[in-house]
Amino acid sequence: MxxxxxxxxxxxxxxxxxxxxxxxxxxxxxxxxxxxxxVDGNAAAGILSELFVPDLTAGRAKCASCxxxxxxxxxLVYAHGMGTVMRCPECxxxxxxIARTPTHVWLDATGADSIVxxxxx
Numbered sequence: 001m002x003x004x005x006x007x008x009x010x011x012x013x014x015x016x017x018x019x020x021x022x023x024x025x026x027x028x029x030x031x032x033x034x035x036x037x038x039v040d041g042n043a044a045a046g047i048l049s050e051l052f053v054p055d056l057t058a059g060r061a062k063c064a065s066c067x068x069x070x071x072x073x074x075x076l077v078y079a080h081g082m083g084t085v086m087r088c089p090e091c092x093x094x095x096x097x098i099a100r101t102p103t104h105v106w107l108d109a110t111g112a113d114s115i116v117x118x119x120x121x
Contacts, residue, residue: 050119059117061086064110065093072115 057073068090075095076087083099088111095111109115 054117054120056117059115061095061109061115062113063088063091063093063095064113066091067113069114 057071059072060069061072061075062069066088068088070089072086074089076089076092078085078087083097083106085094086096086098087093088095093111095109097106097108097111099106
């Protein structure tokens, strides 16, 4: 008899598990290949500046809880002294959390399966 997810399970959808990086090449030759491709995070400065400069509210976020994709501008926003929480209008799942200190901004987007931002023409 097939059983559905337990009531205590936080997962609400039946999606395949995320793949691990264990599929990378193994052994000395594979390790050399991976090492040759690896650089530090500064190498992503260009792509990150493209991503975080445009108006993000026009972008789209896919909810990790229910799978619905919505424009970021229509997400439900709760902004209070402790930070900003952005929720899915369909299932009320948390998509993003943002907190600011005097010296840092902290972004947690683990509730988004993907975020897509259109680049300016």
